[in-house]
Amino acid sequence: MRGRKRRVRWLLIIPVGAVLRGRKRRVRWLLIIPVVILCAVIAVFAPRLEGESPKIAVEGFRPYLGADCGFTVTVSDKGSGLRHVKIVLQAGGRDFVLSDDVLDKQGPKAAGPVMSKKYKVRVEPRRMGIPDGPAVLSISAEDLSLRNWMHGNLAKVEKNDTRKPDVSVLSRHHYVTRGGSGLVVYRVMEKGTTHGVQVGDNFFxxxxxxxxxxxxxxxxxxxDYRQDTDTPMFVVATDRAGNRSKAGFYYRIRPKKFAEDTIRISDGFLNMKMPEFDAPGDSKTPIEKFVWINSVQRGKDTKKIANLCRVSDSAIYWKGPFLRFPNSARRAGFGDKRQYIYNGRTVSHAVHMGVDLASVAHSPVPAANNGKIVFCGRIGIFGKTVVIDHGCGLFSMYSHLSSITVHPGRMVARGxxxxxxxxxxxxxxxHLHFGMMIHGVFVDPVEWWDGTWIENNITSKIEAAGVKFES
Ligand SMILES: [Zn+2]
Incomplete structure (x- = not known):
């Protein structure tokens, strides 16, 4: 009886038709059939239970976007085949979907799973509204595996740039004087980096x-004439993905004492000069007006000149020593600390950022070296001024002129x-106020008049790096 009951329980599992026929041998067969079917099902679906994630390969992607660019993405899955591939570019805090490909479409035309697919992706930042700057490429791929609750195995790849640019300094000894100039020659292996020399707070x-x-x-x-002899300096390069490298070099900053000068302000000078200047209403007397002009206006004018020197041509226009205003006597030097005295009282202080050279009144003023005129016009305390770009950040200025005979944009030769x-x-x-600037920092022009100084500190370094520099 007990055996029968168990068999009945078994028979409940096998198809009803078998129960109706009731023959023992058939029943045994019918027990085998579901097992066989189960094995077949397992055989068919086994590959779809695989746990291997798809493979993603990227070629030609630059993690910085400026101009149009292209790259390829190859996605493959050995096990079950691809279900879904998504290629997204993250830039400027936004996601740009470059491709969203669903591959598991079933239907009469489905010719089996896609095992591998190559995507040729074209990025046109302007047209697609993608901002310039560093970008991260994010690719995700799912396969047809039944794992993970039928979602398949997921592979994810992110491409960005974390490599620092390779920088090495080629020039050897760098002796610089406070208020003086220097040159460093170095190598940056990565293209498209921003590079230069950091000197204290100033970047060149x-x-x-x-x-x-x-x-x-x-x-x-x-x-800068105000910087100490222990000011740190080094070459720095930052690539477009924001990775930064620094390289040190041998240098010494020589100390320098600047001269002190006393200038007496007369009523005659004030009566002659003050009318052409504007000053705020609370500067009532001419000397109050002078004090304001000599400090606040001077500061504004110096800043304006520095700003004129922010952008420079990528060329070395100049050749040989800079020309000093001919037949002139020096009236004031670079870095002179000036004390202004009016009626026996010190009323103002200033530092002189150029060299004053006096010749016969209304003498022709020559360009100190080859370059491009970048400014002609009045600048407050400096009066009528010409600024020349000699290339690579080196500039000269000519002030207190009575007339200007050139125009911005014109190339001039030395003399x-x-x-x-x-x-x-x-x-x-x-007189002529002659100044020289490197990226807006005023430097002592005396060095640039000296052929030996140029040879030792500039030309020899450039030649050693492999460029013939005629002088
Ligand atoms: Zn001057």
Whole structure:
């Protein structure tokens, strides 16, 4: 009885038809059939229970977007085949879907699973509204495996740039004086980096493309007259993905004492000069007006000149020593600490950021070296001024001119006349105020008049890096 019951329970499992027929042998067969079917099902679906994730390969992707670019993505899955591939670009805090491909479409035309697929992706940032800058490429792929609650195995790849640019300094000894100039020659292996020399708080951009070897760069730099002899300096390069490298070099900053000068302000000078200046209403007397102009206006004008020197041509226009205003006597030097005295009282202080040279009134003023005129016009205390870009951040300025004979954009050669000397601005007599700047930092022009200094500190370094520099 007990055996029968168990069999009945078994028979409940096998198809009803078998129960109706009731023959023992048939029953045994019918027991085997479901097992066989089960095995077949397992055989069919086993590959779809695989646990291997798809493989993703990316070629030609640059993790910085500026211009149009293309790259390829190859996705493959050995086990069950691909279900879904999504390619997304993350830039400027937004997601840009480049491809969203669903591959598991079933139907009469489905010719089995897709085991591998290659995507040729074209990115046109302007057209697609993708901002310039670093970008992260994110690719996800799911396969047809039944694992993970039928979602398949997921593979995810993110491409961005975390490699620091390779920087090495080529020039050897760098002796600089406070208020003086210097040059570093170095190599940056990665294209499209921002590079230059950091001197304390000041950054001096470097230039490439001047040498046959495109990886060689140079940067002119200055030690501001206010910076100490222990000011740190190093070459720095930042790639477009924001990775930053620094490279040190041997340098010494020589100390320098600047001269002190006393200037007496007369009523005659004030009566002659103050009318051409504007000052706030609370500067009632001419001397109050002078004090405001000599400090606040001077600060604004100096800043304006520095701003004119922010952008410079990537070229070395100049050649040989800079020309000093001919037949002139020096009236004031670079870095002079000036004390202004009126009626026996010190009323103002200023530092002189150029060299004053006096000749015969209205003498023709020559360009100190080859370059491009970048500014002609009045600048407050400096009066009528011309600024010349000599390339790679080096500039010269000519102030207090009575007339200007050039225009911005014109190329000039060393010795070409650019105007005549005068006393416009805050000048008490006819003279030329000659200044030199490196990326807006004022430097002592005396070094640039000296052929030996140029040879030792600039030309020899450039030549050693492989460029013939005629001088
Ligand atoms: Zn001056």
């Amino acid at each position: 951009p470097g230039y490439d493309g001047l040498f046959d070897d495109e990886t060689v760069c140079l940067a002119f730099f200055a030690v 070409d006349y650019i105007g005549t000397s005068g006393m416009t601005g805050l000048a008490g007599g006819d």
